[in-house]
Amino acid sequence: MTTRRTILAGGAAVIAGLAAGPGRTQEAPLPVVATFSILGDLVRLVGGEHVRLTVLVPVGGDAHSYAPTPADAKAVADARLVVANGLGFEGWVRRLMQASRSGAPLVEAATAVKARTEPQVHNHGHKHGHDHGGLDPHAWQSVANARLYVEAIRAALAAADPGRAAAYQANAARALVELDTLEAEIRAAVARIPADRRRVITSHDAFGYFAEAYGVQFIAPRGVSTEAEASARDVARIITQVKREKIAAVFLENVSDQRLMQQIARETGARIGGTLYSDSLSGPEGPAPTYIRMMRHNIRTIAEALAPAS
Numbered sequence: 190m191t192t193r194r195t196i197l198a199g200g201a202a203v204i205a206g207l208a209a210g211p212g213r214t215q216e217a218p219l220p221v222v223a224t225f226s227i228l229g230d231l232v233r234l235v236g237g238e239h240v241r242l243t244v245l246v247p248v249g250g251d252a253h254s255y256a257p258t259p260a261d262a263k264a265v266a267d268a269r270l271v272v273a274n275g276l277g278f279e280g281w282v283r284r285l286m287q288a289s290r291s292g293a294p295l296v297e298a299a300t301a302v303k304a305r306t307e308p309q310v311h312n313h314g315h316k317h318g319h320d321h322g323g324l325d326p327h328a329w330q331s332v333a334n335a336r337l338y339v340e341a342i343r344a345a346l347a348a349a350d351p352g353r354a355a356a357y358q359a360n361a362a363r364a365l366v367e368l369d370t371l372e373a374e375i376r377a378a379v380a381r382i383p384a385d386r387r388r389v390i391t392s393h394d395a396f397g398y399f400a401e402a403y404g405v406q407f408i409a410p411r412g413v414s415t416e417a418e419a420s421a422r423d424v425a426r427i428i429t430q431v432k433r434e435k436i437a438a439v440f441l442e443n444v445s446d447q448r449l450m451q452q453i454a455r456e457t458g459a460r461i462g463g464t465l466y467s468d469s470l471s472g473p474e475g476p477a478p479t480y481i482r483m484m485r486h487n488i489r490t491i492a493e494a495l496a497p498a499s
């Protein structure tokens with residue numbers, strides 16, 4: 190396997206697109222579509238250079254309310270495997286596959302996750318209503334769930350491309366070790382935060398799995414749309430809560446409107462703790478260009494903001 194990987198690493202991407210049917214050359218990477226950047230990075234970890242990956246929702250984009258493009262339809266039509274999150278996250282993906290007459294299997298990476306039910310009122314600041322089927326789709330925010338994603342992706346790649354199953358197995362095994370290290374780092378960082386300070390405000394209910402896994406309480410201003418002007422009463426309620434519970438920091442998010450959080454910070458004296466990445470990676474120059482670096486960035490940002498003032 191090592192030898193093959195070395196040979197492929199150079200020019201394999203150039204002959205992409207030739208892969209079709211059982212007679213294809215082993216050197217052609219498997220065309221795979223992932224719906225959004227965080228998932229795409231996990232596919233890349235397992236697929237490596239054996240996969241020619243197309244990510245549909247661009248970095249910083251909103252997968253909940255995404256409108257697929259003609260280029261997306263073509264990528265899906267050409268794909269041998271389409272990987273989605275599931276749990277109602279990408280309501281548009283089945284329609285896209287039908288419209289493009291894709292014959293590729295659609296695999297939902299979160300299938301094995303123990304799903305959380307969605308908070309009562311979902312507040313993403315998205316432009317239209319959600320259809321999550323009552324489930325919280327943001328399962329990747331727990332590293333234990335990311336391990337389940339890696340295993341689902343490994344199985345899907347092996348089924349779509351059995352000739353390289355051993356390579357996918359080896360890559361997945363390596364990814365799982367890295368995820369174990371990441372999870373230990375997160376737990377150690379949370380343990381250093383005094384228990385009574387493990388509470389933050391975010392604009393978007395995207396951190397439920399993180400909260401449950403690591404014991405940091407995330408409070409999102411529910412019932413407040415970041416689209417419309419928040420009502421004075423809602424904002425007053427949040428401000429009262431921040432002051433009463435002595436919440437030290439409010440966080441911005443890369444996919445949500447930032448004005449409400451800035452207002453809450455201004456009026457309570459809570460600090461803006463920084464920007465958390467919830468539903469999208471950053472670009473390659475940003476602080477969260479991969480899943481592992483995104484999780485590391487988020488916990489560092491939280492830990493720094495919640496550290497007691499010295």
Ligand code: ZN
Pocket residue numbers: 253313327393395467468
């Ligand atoms: Zn979201």
